[in-house]
Amino acid sequence: MIRRLLLVLLYPLLGRVFLGLVVGVRCTGRKSLRQHRQFVLAGNHNSHLDSVALLAYMPLGMAGQVHPVAAADYFGGNGLKSRLYQWLVNVVLISREAGRREETIGRMIQLLDQGKSLIMFPEGSRGEADVMQSFKKGIGYLAAARPQVPVIPVYIDGFGKILPKGEKLLLPMPARVYIGEPVRLSSTDPAGITREIEAAVIALKPAAAGGAA
Amino acid sequence: MNRIIRIPDLELSYLLGVILGILILGTGIAALLRRRRPSDALDKIWQRAISWWWMTLPIIACVLLQDWFAVLFLAWLSYASTREFFSIAPVRGADRLALLIAYGSIPVQYGIAYQGRLLPLLGFIPLVIYATISYTLVLRQETQGIGRSMALIPGMIMLCVFYLSHAAALFPLAASLTPPASGIKLLMFLFLITEMNDVFQFFSGKLFGRHKILPIVSPNKTWEGFIGGIVLSTGFGAAMSFLLPLQAWQGAVVSACLAVAGFMGDTIISAIKRDLQIKDTGDIIPGHGGLLDRLDSLFLTAPAYYYLLNAFLGLL
Numbered sequence: 001m002i003r004r005l006l007l008v009l010l011y012p013l014l015g016r017v018f019l020g021l022v023v024g025v026r027c028t029g030r031k032s033l034r035q036h037r038q039f040v041l042a043g044n045h046n047s048h049l050d051s052v053a054l055l056a057y058m059p060l061g062m063a064g065q066v067h068p069v070a071a072a073d074y075f076g077g078n079g080l081k082s083r084l085y086q087w088l089v090n091v092v093l094i095s096r097e098a099g100r101r102e103e104t105i106g107r108m109i110q111l112l113d114q115g116k117s118l119i120m121f122p123e124g125s126r127g128e129a130d131v132m133q134s135f136k137k138g139i140g141y142l143a144a145a146r147p148q149v150p151v152i153p154v155y156i157d158g159f160g161k162i163l164p165k166g167e168k169l170l171l172p173m174p175a176r177v178y179i180g181e182p183v184r185l186s187s188t189d190p191a192g193i194t195r196e197i198e199a200a201v202i203a204l205k206p207a208a209a210g211g212a213a
Numbered sequence: 214m215n216r217i218i219r220i221p222d223l224e225l226s227y228l229l230g231v232i233l234g235i236l237i238l239g240t241g242i243a244a245l246l247r248r249r250r251p252s253d254a255l256d257k258i259w260q261r262a263i264s265w266w267w268m269t270l271p272i273i274a275c276v277l278l279q280d281w282f283a284v285l286f287l288a289w290l291s292y293a294s295t296r297e298f299f300s301i302a303p304v305r306g307a308d309r310l311a312l313l314i315a316y317g318s319i320p321v322q323y324g325i326a327y328q329g330r331l332l333p334l335l336g337f338i339p340l341v342i343y344a345t346i347s348y349t350l351v352l353r354q355e356t357q358g359i360g361r362s363m364a365l366i367p368g369m370i371m372l373c374v375f376y377l378s379h380a381a382a383l384f385p386l387a388a389s390l391t392p393p394a395s396g397i398k399l400l401m402f403l404f405l406i407t408e409m410n411d412v413f414q415f416f417s418g419k420l421f422g423r424h425k426i427l428p429i430v431s432p433n434k435t436w437e438g439f440i441g442g443i444v445l446s447t448g449f450g451a452a453m454s455f456l457l458p459l460q461a462w463q464g465a466v467v468s469a470c471l472a473v474a475g476f477m478g479d480t481i482i483s484a485i486k487r488d489l490q491i492k493d494t495g496d497i498i499p500g501h502g503g504l505l506d507r508l509d510s511l512f513l514t515a516p517a518y519y520y521l522l523n524a525f526l527g528l529l
Binding site for chain 2: 173
């Protein structure tokens, strides 16, 4: 209860004010989040700030119900830092190892069945600023297993400049978060679904949409 | 005395009336024209008119709240415009610490400006911050492109922070007079003349513009717009000089100078945009572009105004 209150205070309230006035982030398309009780958010990944910022833009009532999915090999362990990260950012840890796909997807399906929502970065790592890597197929397996949960694409523009990979200094810069409509999936196989989700994320990119809105 | 809310006196009430009157008139004309003959250009003007209402909200808040709000608002404008510039400028990865120091100079400079002592106001950024930023870059030992960064970062801090912070120094200036004047009235005169001069220039140029004034830097600006702006701003400034502890003719002279300074600020940002090959510096204000696009004139009018007031009041 206290943790939930803290998460509400921290993300939707303080987080949005901080991101808007101090960092200079603007978010468009939040309406599509409010229309669904549960979703899987799929976005491009450039910065540790990505999951924190997306948590801030989640609907107020969903505080504590949205879990960013993070790599166990990076954020795992019992150190204070990773404990704090799990407690404050509400992450679930999964394995990035190729041989343990069943177990990893199973864990995420379990969370969806409990009514939780997930934030996923299917690129698998943050990579270089503004260069998108191809999506890993895990999200395709998940969407194929639970087709009733909408997958909402999100494109994050400019966070690679605010807090790039390997940099400790957070530097405020204008950035944008574009949240799209749920992806209409026509494929049924995980590889095809993954490609469709990837295309939906790329389509939100301002250049692809014919210039910034 | 209330620490939060300011009850407007007669002059501030007039001022609020003038602001709202201009907004209603402008929006009304835009709406009427758009209904008569819809066009893309008029849609753009309509969008601008709507944005003006939003931009006026913090201005009205400055009038209805005590001085601290106006100072915080000005500091935030400095901060957000610096931030916007850094996002479009060719800064390097090695510049990050220097950029953070540049941001850090803002609260200090505004603290100094609010104290109102001229020597630190003038000295802090040119002496302390310039040296600190340059030497931060030196310590990083990344010499490729270091000269450009040494010019770019402090140069923009001069415009967005050093110059603009003179607007916050109007409050201690007003308080130091005998009898004390009202800082918020001084600030509102600056805002009003600067923004109306932009509008006057725009419409004089649209109606009478023939001869280009700076064809490469700013192809839409004309001599007719420039001169029309000066003439109309001078008249408007004389009419609004009830806000100043000065004679009407002095208010008119100040306004004429602000018109020229505003034009300079505007075209400085235009020239930078040409160099970076961008049209707008951002998309924070619909129809206007970025903050730098909107504040460009104010960067130069703020210090010009501060020293002109000092001169007319016999303080220099």
